[in-house]
Amino acid sequence: MAEQSPEPSAGPSPTTLAERHDDNCLFCRIVTGAIPATRVYEDDTVIAFRDINPGAPTHVLIIPRTHIAGISAPEAEDGALLVALIRAARQVAAQEGVAESGYRLVWNVGPDAGQSVFHLHLHLLGGRAMAWPPG
Numbered sequence: 001m002a003e004q005s006p007e008p009s010a011g012p013s014p015t016t017l018a019e020r021h022d023d024n025c026l027f028c029r030i031v032t033g034a035i036p037a038t039r040v041y042e043d044d045t046v047i048a049f050r051d052i053n054p055g056a057p058t059h060v061l062i063i064p065r066t067h068i069a070g071i072s073a074p075e076a077e078d079g080a081l082l083v084a085l086i087r088a089a090r091q092v093a094a095q096e097g098v099a100e101s102g103y104r105l106v107w108n109v110g111p112d113a114g115q116s117v118f119h120l121h122l123h124l125l126g127g128r129a130m131a132w133p134p135g
């Protein structure tokens, strides 16, 4: 019988990416504190904050501290960074009380998906039943 793999540790994953910011990037300015946001989670690699225009009772954006323009950027292939984003999402879902009721994790990529901010970000939406497919 196959052994069950242990639960991953709750701590952040190390990433090899050095932190850098783009002064023209809205989310970098949130990372540095130049623009205020309601943070709900942070660690060495990522921060999570409430979306200013929520699409659900819980709507949190999870972003890397370092500037990565989007999924197509080479830095988005850093596996540890992607794991850190997903771990943070699971932590936020638990904190927000939606881990059991369910939630949606969304990457908007490019014009057809309505991407408006070009700093990698994962949307976490929950707190209500959602339709599929999304509009």
Ligand code: AMP
Pocket: 026, 035, 037, 050, 051, 052, 053, 054, 061, 107, 108, 114, 115, 116, 117, 118
């Ligand atoms: P996307 O359309 O996938 O690029 O998502 C960008 C998200 O950023 C949208 O849901 C916006 O409501 C959100 N947003 C824009 N400005 C802010 C801000 N200052 N604080 C928090 N969320 C923001």
